[in-house]
Amino acid sequence: MPEIKVTPLGAGQDVGRSCILVSIGGKNIMLDCGMHMGFNDDRRFPDFSYITQNGRLTEFLDCVIISHFHLDHCGALPYMSEMVGYDGPIYMTHPTKAICPILLEDFRKITVDKKGETNFFTSQMIKDCMKKVVPLNLHQTVQVDEELEIKAYYAGHVLGAAMVQIKVGSESVVYTGDYNMTPDRHLGAAWIDKCRPDLLISESTYATTIRDSKRCRERDFLKKVHETVERGGKVLIPVFALGRAQELCILLETFWERMNLKAPIYFSTGMTEKANHYYKLFITWTNQKIRKTFVQRNMFEFKHIKPFDRSYADNPGPMVVFATPGMLHAGQSLQIFKKWAGNEKNMVIMPGYCVQGTIGHKILNGQRKLELEGRSTLEVKLQVEYMSFSAHADAKGIMQLIRMAEPRNMLLVHGEAVKMEFLKGKIEQEFSIDCYMPANGETTTVTTNPNVPVDISLNLLKREMSLGGTLPDPKKPRTMHGTLIMKENSLRLVSPEQAMKELGLSEHHLRFTCRVQLQDPHSDADTLHRIYMHLKSVLKGYTTQHLPDSMSVMVESIVVKVSSSTEDPNTKVLLLSWSYQDEDLGSFLSTLLKKGLPSTTV
Amino acid sequence: MDDDLDELLDEVEKKFFYSDSTRSESRTDSTNTPKYPREKDNKRSDPEDIDALLEELLDEDYDGSTPVETEPIPKGSKVEGKSLSQSEDKKCRPVFLGGTSIPNGVGTLLSQRSCDQLRCTSCDFRVLMFEDQEWDSSCDYLFLRYKDLYVYQLDHPTRVLEWTSGKTICVAGFGPDRNEILELHLPPKLFADENKGLCAERDFKVVHGGFSDGPVHRLRHIQGTRCVVTNNGRSSSLQVWDVGDDESDVFRRTSSIEGAAPLAGQAAGERGSQVAAGPSPQPCVLHGALLGHVQLSQLASGDTCYTLETDSSEPLSALQFVSPWVFLACCRNGNLFAVDTRSPSLPPPTPVPPPPEASTDPVHWGMHATAGADVAGCRVARLSSGAEVVVSDLRNPGGPARRALLEVPADGSAGDHLRVSWAPALEDCLAVSGFDGGVQVFSVSTWGPEAREQRALFQHRGHSVLPSERSAPVRTTAHAWHPDRPRTLLSAATDGSVHVWDWVHPGAAQD
Secondary structure, three states: OOEEEEEEEEOOOOOOOOEEEEEEOOEEEEEOOOOOOOOOOHHHOOOOHHHHOOOOHHHHOOEEEOOOOOHHHHOOHHHHHHHHHOOOOEEEEHHHHHHHHHHHHHHHHHHHHHOOOOOOOOHHHHHHHHHOEEEEOEOOEEEOOOOEEEEEEEOOOOOOOEEEEEEEOOEEEEEOOOOOOOOOOOOOOOOOOOOOOOEEEEEOOEOOEEOOOHHHHHHHHHHHHHHHHHOOOEEEEEOOOOOHHHHHHHHHHHHHHHHOOOOOEEEOHHHHHHHHHHHHHOHHHOOHHHHHHOOOOOOOOOOOEEEOOHHHHHOOOOEEEEEOOOOOOOHHHHHHHHHHOOOOOOEEEEOOOOOOOOHHHHHHOOOOEEEOOOOOEEEOOOEEEEOOOOOOOEHHHHHHHHHHHOOOEEEEEOOOOOOOHHHHHHHHHHHOOEEEOOOOOOOEEEEOOOOOOOEEOHHHHHHHHHHHOOOOOOOOOOOOOOEEEEEOOEEEEEOHHHHHHHHOOOOOOOEEEEEEEEEOOOOHHHHHHHHHHHHHHHOOOOOEEEEHHHOEEEEOOEEEEEEEOOOOOOEEEEEEEEEHHHHHHHHHHHHHHHOOOOOOOO | OHHHHHHHHHHHHHHHHOOHHHHHHHHHHHHHOOOOOOOOHHHOOOHHHHHHHHHHHHHHHHOOOOOOOOOOHHHHOOOOHHHHHHHOOOOOEOOOOOOOOOOEEOOEOOOOOEEOOOEOOOOOOEOOOOOOOOOOOOOOHHHHOEEEEEEEEOOOOEOOOEEOOOOEEEEEEOOOOOEEEEEEEOOHHHHOOOOHHHOOOOOEEEEEEEEEOOOOOEEEEOOOOOEEEEEOOOOOOEEEEEOOOOOOOEOEEEEEEOOOOOOOOOOHHHOOOEEEEOOOOOOEEEEEOEHHHOEEEEOOOOOEEEEOEOOOOOEEEEEEEOOOOEEEEEEOOOOEEEEEOOOOEOOOOEOOOOOOOOOOOOOOEEEEEOOOOOOOOOEEEEEEOOOEEEEEEOOOOOOOOEEEEEOOOOOOOOHHHOEEEEOOOOOOEEEEEOOOOOEEEEEOOOOOOOOEEEOOOEEEOHHHHOOOOOOOOOOEEEEEEOOOOOOEEEEEEOOOEEEEEEEOOOOOOOO
């Protein structure tokens, strides 16, 4: 049976360093190539040795697909392509292609220049890696090679995030990446057509969560910011690359506008600014409302939000600053944090998930004294707030997507909870499909049942029609005989005569013969008659013929010939002969006759 | 995008103190004059602009940067004619809201006084007035009502909200066929008293889940175990479930307990059995559909260890243990029995005192008793579908009871969603739900022996003003007090919404 094999190298029962290998129809595809933000050692990148122990990546992989620009989905890309070595195509959407190198470069700077790590990819490697990227458009079918095709669907989540359908022949897999089933302020909701894939690989970050209403969360956020600004404090919002930053910018911008607030709002570094530029560029990837109002007013051209300069951090008075990176592990957000941490009037709002080991994670765990590099300690007096704004599908969203795509099998990745038996049961019961949750390095095999299209010759169909009588019912399977010719990737069913003609073969007949000895003290003719009577009584409903001229009996096409043994006239030798088609009847007859004839005759 | 934010603010506000008509007006208003501050002078006396004034006031909750003008808030509230007419003999006509210089009192055409009996049309709270006071700019009106509010949407509505621990609850669907039973972990943010901001999660987590073949109308957690017992509201048998431990997240059905078979001519299965968790240490469960069917069954073996000896076929509406041996059984007709399991005979009932005026509507009663250390100090509240409450003392069950007619829209259609419960950590407070889309909290301390109309101390209306796709009005299906947080409640409604809220006593100082 044909199979689809899925092996997560990362994100199997885990969040971070998403990397999933899929083997379908003889093609090997890598879905995402992310890094784990919480580790500095080997665990940071997916374990590519799983593939490389059997040769180079390029030989094994037909293509690599990146779902979106978050580093836990694309962070290991230069490492894989330039350091491990991969020269094949890498597919990603246009916005991802534009933003991804900025984030990689930013992360590289922090890791190499600030932390002084060696054995990390260089700027040149990022550039070389991006040269291998082939951009994707939404709903455009891209032919990777003759058999493998991929197609991107809108996933929400962040700008340019896509779900991909991978198709080989009639087998297909859909990988969701990270997605969001409810539209937000700047992005739409994920959508896919009823493509009925053999396997749907879905993220499950919030699979066991029932979320508090978004409006309650937003209101809380605005209130917190406003309160702090009101009492003259400074608000630091470390943002993860971009993505959620834009959502919060729009929210704050509108709030400032409406409330006529004067406190300044800043973006840190050129990076977020640049990213905003990309949002303007890729306005078609945003939600409907922003696209509609775009002509009158570009939602990403903020009136109240201005670029940040390092010196502003020491300015007196209230301000709000969006700074990267989002987990306070390095860079500008950490610098500002160090400056502001001592004042209890200030506030830091962590809008996203923080990986273990980062300062963000530490302060969220209530740590009030931080050990910094160089043995200095930092006392955290400012108010720490955590607001989760990340846009992932919850259990309801996952169910919604299953209903949309109608897959035949389901596989969950990118979830922290190992215990998701209930969700698994829920999916299996509601949709009667199998649901898998492999761990990293564990291979899940899904058996597929693809349709194989075959052309049937008209003559054969006509013959079948004349034999069958009734018109074929499309809902009922029907057996028909013919010769299957597999030639040049096409399958044809033709009549045997035509097949022989086409292939230049001469017809051969296969006949079975068998000799049965009987003790029957009668003349040959009598014995023949006795055999005839016997067979006629046993095989009712078959045409049995008595041919005394040739000393034989015919049952259908089986010939039974009688002759006497040369040594003993009472020993009769029966010669049976039948064609391959009558194998069943022939072997039955031979068995029957071997038992001898009944002693009494009528 | 302005619209979006307006929508957000309006929705939150609307949710808690606007009626629908007010909303539509305020919407147009805010789009026409998007910016604050707006002109304030021309609308002081114009009753048409009350809504705008209110809106403006609410805007100020947010906008602290502009100092609020010296104006007492009550002038901005609206007049509620109906509730006034019900309880007060004198009415203002016409109604004046007045300015700061006009004295308060009953206004007539001749003596223009600003009304001093203003009530909110949405929450029905009395409007308080404070002379020469103004709102502090940091004051957020919402925080006068809720310390916490979390809004969730379940896939299917639940009519059970049962605590399985201090931080987890069980909910279950009551659809006709397949239903989910879920154990949910409440948002950790709710419990983070020390530093709420640090606490990340404001979401429910599904800790355990399972599937039930039938509806779940009643669900009880058996104290000291990881077991819950459910009833489908149709038969007398109970299903026993193992909630599951840390190993697995699956709810498993372990066994079932058969209830008493209905006698000939009795429709016992109509409403299903009432269920009460038996007292520790032996895990057992008290159940029965009719008074004559009440029995105590061992959880482990399913054996019956006690049966109430009576052949009464009065349908039950509630069962509750008040001590290790004594339980209360309340019938739908309001009769209450305090039964000692050590003696099999049925004690005389405590009937409901006759209603003040003969009602033609058939009423039924529900019951909840305070959990006390001893039986004698236990107080029982009985609630009728006609919105009457009778509070009686078990020490003197026949003695004078406190009574009240609740000011809730009791249209007799409350049905089986009616709930009454005592606050476990708040003196003299009880909550009722099921009359409409709200949950009302009452204080019984002021109630007397005569059934007077009583107003709610607090009303949670979040469910009924939520935008719902269904046309049918939303009705609350259940509510539950947190076992030890005094003012934290959970409530669920027919649209599948579940709210967790920590309300603030309007009169009491914030703690």
